[in-house]
Amino acid sequence: MMEYRGRHYRTVWWEDGALKMIDQTLLPFTFTVAVSSSCRDTARHIRRMTVRGAPAIGAAGAYGMVQAFMEGKPEEGETALRATRPTARDLFAGIDRVKKAAGEASPRDRASAALAAAEEFAAHSAEECRLIGEQGAPLIGDGSTVLTHCNAGWLACVDWGTALAPVYRAHREGKRIFVLVDETRPRCQGGKLTAWELSGEGIPHAVIPDTAAGFYMRRGKVDMVITGADRIAFNGDTANKIGTLQVAVCAQRFGIPFYIAAPWATFDPECTSGSEIPIEERDPEEVTRMAGRDETGRLVSVRVCNPDSRAENPAFDVTPAELVTGYITPAGVITAADIPRVVPR
Amino acid sequence: MMEYRGRHYRTVWWEDGALKMIDQTLLPFTFTVAVSSSCRDTARHIRRMTVRGAPAIGAAGAYGMVQAFMEGKPEEGETALRATRPTARDLFAGIDRVKKAAGEASPRDRASAALAAAEEFAAHSAEECRLIGEQGAPLIGDGSTVLTHCNAGWLACVDWGTALAPVYRAHREGKRIFVLVDETRPRCQGGKLTAWELSGEGIPHAVIPDTAAGFYMRRGKVDMVITGADRIAFNGDTANKIGTLQVAVCAQRFGIPFYIAAPWATFDPECTSGSEIPIEERDPEEVTRMAGRDETGRLVSVRVCNPDSRAENPAFDVTPAELVTGYITPAGVITAADIPRVVPR
Numbered sequence: 177m178m179e180y181r182g183r184h185y186r187t188v189w190w191e192d193g194a195l196k197m198i199d200q201t202l203l204p205f206t207f208t209v210a211v212s213s214s215c216r217d218t219a220r221h222i223r224r225m226t227v228r229g230a231p232a233i234g235a236a237g238a239y240g241m242v243q244a245f246m247e248g249k250p251e252e253g254e255t256a257l258r259a260t261r262p263t264a265r266d267l268f269a270g271i272d273r274v275k276k277a278a279g280e281a282s283p284r285d286r287a288s289a290a291l292a293a294a295e296e297f298a299a300h301s302a303e304e305c306r307l308i309g310e311q312g313a314p315l316i317g318d319g320s321t322v323l324t325h326c327n328a329g330w331l332a333c334v335d336w337g338t339a340l341a342p343v344y345r346a347h348r349e350g351k352r353i354f355v356l357v358d359e360t361r362p363r364c365q366g367g368k369l370t371a372w373e374l375s376g377e378g379i380p381h382a383v384i385p386d387t388a389a390g391f392y393m394r395r396g397k398v399d400m401v402i403t404g405a406d407r408i409a410f411n412g413d414t415a416n417k418i419g420t421l422q423v424a425v426c427a428q429r430f431g432i433p434f435y436i437a438a439p440w441a442t443f444d445p446e447c448t449s450g451s452e453i454p455i456e457e458r459d460p461e462e463v464t465r466m467a468g469r470d471e472t473g474r475l476v477s478v479r480v481c482n483p484d485s486r487a488e489n490p491a492f493d494v495t496p497a498e499l500v501t502g503y504i505t506p507a508g509v510i511t512a513a514d515i516p517r518v519v520p521r
Numbered sequence: 522m523m524e525y526r527g528r529h530y531r532t533v534w535w536e537d538g539a540l541k542m543i544d545q546t547l548l549p550f551t552f553t554v555a556v557s558s559s560c561r562d563t564a565r566h567i568r569r570m571t572v573r574g575a576p577a578i579g580a581a582g583a584y585g586m587v588q589a590f591m592e593g594k595p596e597e598g599e600t601a602l603r604a605t606r607p608t609a610r611d612l613f614a615g616i617d618r619v620k621k622a623a624g625e626a627s628p629r630d631r632a633s634a635a636l637a638a639a640e641e642f643a644a645h646s647a648e649e650c651r652l653i654g655e656q657g658a659p660l661i662g663d664g665s666t667v668l669t670h671c672n673a674g675w676l677a678c679v680d681w682g683t684a685l686a687p688v689y690r691a692h693r694e695g696k697r698i699f700v701l702v703d704e705t706r707p708r709c710q711g712g713k714l715t716a717w718e719l720s721g722e723g724i725p726h727a728v729i730p731d732t733a734a735g736f737y738m739r740r741g742k743v744d745m746v747i748t749g750a751d752r753i754a755f756n757g758d759t760a761n762k763i764g765t766l767q768v769a770v771c772a773q774r775f776g777i778p779f780y781i782a783a784p785w786a787t788f789d790p791e792c793t794s795g796s797e798i799p800i801e802e803r804d805p806e807e808v809t810r811m812a813g814r815d816e817t818g819r820l821v822s823v824r825v826c827n828p829d830s831r832a833e834n835p836a837f838d839v840t841p842a843e844l845v846t847g848y849i850t851p852a853g854v855i856t857a858a859d860i861p862r863v864v865p866r
Contacts, residue, residue, distance in 0.1 A: 387764025419732025
């Protein structure tokens with residue numbers, strides 16, 4: 177279980193009749209808990225990335241549906257939640273899970289059945305991430321260097337993380353591990369969130385520009401790569417944060433194992449291949465501007481690009497299955513060929 | 522010849538007994554000319570990147586040596602200039618050229634011989650870049666999309682550019698070209714300088730995060746890649762801005778031609794292979810902080826990384842010759858196998 181200043185936190189949780197979330201837009205500079213009291217507000221938080229990371233928005237989507245049932249407007253709420261972000265499968269899995277449970281209950285019990293289903297979905301997601309840690313830790317040798325992209329730690333999940341769960345587990349088992357953290361432009365979830373998590377756990381690491389991953393690989397400084405996933409097609413093609421594809425291409429070129437870590441909700445049996453995964457295009461201002469802390473400690477946004485130029489901002493890319501050494505799942509490390517056999521349909 | 526607001530500028534030039542440079546640390550927000558009146562000050566400007574780009578710092582180094590001779594301290598000046606930046610070959614070529622010319626002159630004529638040599642070195646560099654444009658333009662088809670990394674435009678050179686010279690030439694010939702501009706963290710010379718240059722020339726372009734280059738290549742949206750170079754070894758291995766290696770690896774994977782454009786001073790016949798090229802490590806604050814313009818128009822530096830984490834900042838990487846489709850030189854497009862035959866030793 178992941179802690180901040182000695183207290184255990186989940187990234188998203190239900191408390192006092194409201195949805196609470198660690199506000200990830202303010203980290204690493206300020207640790208604040210955001211509160212959402214309506215489905216509409218939860219949808220807004222998912223869209224603005226107060227909460228982000230496929231498993232975490234899966235849970236947020238589930239709790240958002242609880243709010244929709246409590247408000248007596250499940251269709252309207254579902255539409256709003258589904259429209260927030262298109263790529264991560266977990267979001268739709270969370271929404272569907274709660275909708276199904278509520279649909280099976282009597283009208284009087286609908287809201288409480290929805291809440292029970294969301295709580296169960298979140299707890300199950302956390303447990304799956306814990307198991308991913310158990311399954312993946314043996315892959316990490318003592319003294320090795322792991323490269324990761326974006327943030328697939330506990331902030332991206334309800335607890336534990338996906339890509340970082342094996343790292344946390346191996347570290348707690350006493351292995352010496354060094355993590356190379358891709359900064360992950362444009363939003364810098366690597367430099368801001370992954371680095372913050374690793375600092376909290378006391379795991380040695382260095383942040384590198386995304387441009388430097390290949391440099392370290394070619395120099396033999398990377399023993400393995402582990403990333404998370406937003407959606408895994410039935411053939412193993414994997415959508416993840418923009419830049420993952422390049423890391424996977426370089427890993428193959430330089431003979432470095434490349435692993436994807438994900439819970440079952442990220443696997444999408446209805447996507448035959450990666451070409452069917454919708455890719456979110458986000459606001460180009462995420463590229464042309466950058467948020468950071470100025471000299472006075474204030475969080476400000478500065479323009480870092482020629483003002484007359486336009487930018488493009490695809491948020492995800494698809495890594496073809498042939499570049500993935502293995503998928504670290506709650507039930508073990510599998511290959512793309514195993515997916516049809518083991519993924520619950 | 523490149524222009525800003527209707528006036529032709531070189532990036533570095535000698536005027537009124539001093540070295541003048543477009544201050545590239547303030548672009549694209551402010552166009553300012555910096556003046557250096559001493560060799561020591563020129564060395565400082567090269568180190569802080571007032572002037573940057575291999576051919577441009579070659580000329581700055583040449584003019585810096587002129588100042589060293591004028592100050593009567595050529596050894597001290599040479600040492601200071603050589604210590605500024607280790608990777609670009611052009612810097613050492615510029616210093617050596619002026620030193621040789623001054624050494625061949627009588628003591629009385631030494632300073633004026635040095636200045637004549639520096640002027641000739643700069644003019645020759647500009648002419649070579651013009652020729653690179655002529656030689657490279659036929660490679661660019663009408664309607665094609667060129668991806669480039671960092672800034673290898675006229676700001677990086679005395680005039681015209683290296684990677685961008687063929688783009689400018691083809692554009693002036695009437696070809697329709699679209700340029701995908703890698704932002705190029707950590708210093709964002711792509712988003713800041715290349716985008717500014719392309720805007721000035723009226724060439725359609727979009728800035729993308731470095732993480733997105735592979736995404737566009739896999740989608741078939743990139744017809745060719747052209748980058749500059751800081752040093753090209755005798756076997757064709759090429760040091761260039763960090764991130765070039767990843768772009769080249771992806772280009773090969775997706776079957777896209779990858780070209781390096783460079784004048785002769787960038788080729789180093791004394792480097793047998795890329796492993797002999799010294800790689801500059803720069804201040805990690807370039808990664809953990811980012812400079813940009815805030816709401817009030819002020820240029821500020823903000824922290825964009827977890828404060829407790831350290832960063833690493835290798836400034837260059839080496840692309841092996843086998844990934845380079847061709848080298849666009851002033852004398853034509855050559856392959857690595859041609860280098861021993863055509864490079865002046």
